[in-house]
Amino acid sequence: MNSKKSGNQTVTFQNPPVILSRCNVVGPKEGDGPLKGSFDVILHDTYDGEKSWERTEAKILERAMRGALEKVNVPSDSVDYILAGDLLNQIISSNFAARQMGLPFIGLYGACSTMALSIALGSMLIDGGFASKTLCGASSHHDTAERQYRLPTEQGSQRAMYSQWTVTGAGTVLLGDSGQGPRVTAATIGRILDYGETDAGNMGAAMAPAVADTILNHFQDLNRHPDFYDLIVTGDLGSVGLQLVLDILKKSGLNINNFSDCGVMIYSTEQDTHAGGSGCGCSAVVLTGDILNRMTSGELNKVLLIGSGSLHSSLSTQQGESMPAIGHAVCIEK
Amino acid sequence: MNSKKSGNQTVTFQNPPVILSRCNVVGPKEGDGPLKGSFDVILHDTYDGEKSWERTEAKILERAMRGALEKVNVPSDSVDYILAGDLLNQIISSNFAARQMGLPFIGLYGACSTMALSIALGSMLIDGGFASKTLCGASSHHDTAERQYRLPTEQGSQRAMYSQWTVTGAGTVLLGDSGQGPRVTAATIGRILDYGETDAGNMGAAMAPAVADTILNHFQDLNRHPDFYDLIVTGDLGSVGLQLVLDILKKSGLNINNFSDCGVMIYSTEQDTHAGGSGCGCSAVVLTGDILNRMTSGELNKVLLIGSGSLHSSLSTQQGESMPAIGHAVCIEK
Numbered sequence A, B: 001m002n003s004k005k006s007g008n009q010t011v012t013f014q015n016p017p018v019i020l021s022r023c024n025v026v027g028p029k030e031g032d033g034p035l036k037g038s039f040d041v042i043l044h045d046t047y048d049g050e051k052s053w054e055r056t057e058a059k060i061l062e063r064a065m066r067g068a069l070e071k072v073n074v075p076s077d078s079v080d081y082i083l084a085g086d087l088l089n090q091i092i093s094s095n096f097a098a099r100q101m102g103l104p105f106i107g108l109y110g111a112c113s114t115m116a117l118s119i120a121l122g123s124m125l126i127d128g129g130f131a132s133k134t135l136c137g138a139s140s141h142h143d144t145a146e147r148q149y150r151l152p153t154e155q156g157s158q159r160a161m162y163s164q165w166t167v168t169g170a171g172t173v174l175l176g177d178s179g180q181g182p183r184v185t186a187a188t189i190g191r192i193l194d195y196g197e198t199d200a201g202n203m204g205a206a207m208a209p210a211v212a213d214t215i216l217n218h219f220q221d222l223n224r225h226p227d228f229y230d231l232i233v234t235g236d237l238g239s240v241g242l243q244l245v246l247d248i249l250k251k252s253g254l255n256i257n258n259f260s261d262c263g264v265m266i267y268s269t270e271q272d273t274h275a276g277g278s279g280c281g282c283s284a285v286v287l288t289g290d291i292l293n294r295m296t297s298g299e300l301n302k303v304l305l306i307g308s309g310s311l312h313s314s315l316s317t318q319q320g321e322s323m324p325a326i327g328h329a330v331c332i333e334k
Helices: A053-071 A089-101 A111-127 A142-149 A203-222 A238-251 A280-296 A314-318 B053-071 B089-101 B111-127 B142-149 B203-222 B238-251 B280-296 B314-318
Strands: A010-012 A018-026 A081-086 A105-107 A133-140 A169-176 A183-188 A231-235 A259-261 A302-310 A325-333 B010-012 B018-026 B081-086 B105-107 B133-140 B169-176 B183-188 B231-235 B259-261 B302-310 B325-333
Touching: A010 A203, A018 A053, A018 A183, A018 A280, A053 A081, A053 A089, A053 A133, A053 A142, A053 A169, A081 A089, A081 A111, A081 A280, A089 A105, A089 A133, A089 B089, A089 B314, A105 B111, A111 A133, A111 A169, A111 A183, A111 A231, A111 A280, A111 A302, A111 A325, A111 B105, A111 B111, A133 A142, A133 A280, A169 A280, A183 A203, A203 A238, A203 A302, A203 A325, A231 A238, A231 A280, A238 A259, A280 A302, A314 B089, B010 B203, B018 B053, B018 B183, B018 B280, B053 B081, B053 B089, B053 B133, B053 B142, B053 B169, B081 B089, B081 B111, B081 B280, B089 B105, B089 B133, B111 B133, B111 B169, B111 B183, B111 B231, B111 B280, B111 B302, B111 B325, B133 B142, B133 B280, B169 B280, B183 B203, B203 B238, B203 B302, B203 B325, B231 B238, B231 B280, B238 B259, B280 B302
Parallel strands: A081 A105, A081 A133, A231 A259, A231 A302, B081 B105, B081 B133, B231 B259, B231 B302
Antiparallel strands: A010 A183, A018 A169, A133 A169, A183 A325, A302 A325, B010 B183, B018 B169, B133 B169, B183 B325, B302 B325
8 A cells, every 4th residue: 555655755645635724924024025915924023022032933833823723713622733843953943832732743853844844744644544634834033043053143243145044934834634725736755965065054055956856856756847837936945056956957957947936035135135035934934925825816826845954953064064955845736 | 534533642553554674773881781682783882983972873873774674675765754853953863864865854853752753653654655664763872962951971960860861872663564563553642741840850750741641642542441551661751750650640540550661671770870761762772672572572462652752952941941741652563
């Protein structure tokens, strides 16, 4: 019994799970960007009344979880599992958010690929008969990520032009085994590739080979052409990684025109984020905002989201290790 | 279609996945303990030739992954997914081990509950039709965990008598949709409970309520009595947490006689570990060693393993937050 597997890395769903609802919360910078009209809640400041940015991050993830349920009047006890993750050590944002929800919890770590991974697994649990509803989410916060990974905000350091700006935001989707809405029809779980990048500021370059690998495998596994999709969107490579992926795909014979990246979409060039957005929250809020809005309006009917994660830690970088990376893809169709 | 769900938190498998193979690697202290005869590889020292303990941890996890495949001559490309996690920030041990394996990878974070979580999810992916083989594993290393969470080894600090000793070890199981071996017949995914414990040295107390909650729900969901099992084993509460769980269960009307804890089993009292073992690797190596050996020999036929995780981080403790905890249970039958 292995009927749902196509090729090496892709599964297709027999009863594709439905995106019943979605919710997102973002920080002020994201709320100033070109996608501002697609967010449910925009914070006035990065603390939102909390005494630490870490508390704020857990709070906005919980808010996005509750928001997705409230929009469709689904009581929390009808959700079978929460699947969530974030960038912080021991995924404390997700742990503290899930603690408040009181539901069975599956903790994930996939760095910025987490939103795609949570949707992929949440869909497998539903289509596999283990759940009727799953709540899938991810979060990040610019200031919690900077002090953990790179340069604490208070330090005011100059950033490299190829660096990405971690998004302050949380996004969730409520998946169900029946109902109205776009459906998750397939998922491609990625494998880890590492091309030796050691500069933790240059995540786009670290992630590009793994993302390209997942995209190539997705099309090969399903015997599909990129034209099948109205939009192929990575989350989140930024402008540097996006160009690298397109170059790799072109060399492999795959020319994709309808390609974008959540990290490129979320900020305008005037916002001085350099290579664009990153963080688990980036693809989470762009998917649950702009992309699913455009699916609802009929502008997009078939979307492939490839979450991209750089799987290093501050310690592994300090110890001179390179940055392993991964990409997970989910196919969403109306 | 939600036929595999029993009660609120438990799933039962229609075609229970088979434990086709298993492998473990431990450090010298674990290899000196009462379970020494049940380990595949015992390291001579905690570095095993590597320049950092973090490298050692990734290496032993990879070795346990390869070992499980080699024992049954299963080529790595017939494995659909690796599901693994560890204690280190951004689960770098699992990321670096999975990078070497080149297989689709699902990164988990459940602290010391990770082995049970990986088996639960790996079983769902097989029984759900998404995989024919999954490789599930977890690791920890005493010295990587101590310097991340508590007191760096080099500091030589005195430890509290209620503290646990993080196990140096990695364990894996290879699950399959057919074949000979013990089967994973049910799983109970836990919810997070937090009774306000803030002492990161006292994990047993932090984890006890969540573990008791999962045990009570497991028996209620399946309408089972503890006598159904030959062994109910937590991993890993240590001696303090074990007593607390027994007290909580007794107050809830559940008297369990056939109860033990991987953290209590792995060291002798002469080994000066105080409250016993802990870490993702603890239940991973006790399950894949002593417990499954006793199932093979016929001494045990039905086992319930409840992985227990304390979901705090060094930062959350420093910020004064209490320690959320979780327990995930898997039922293994011959």
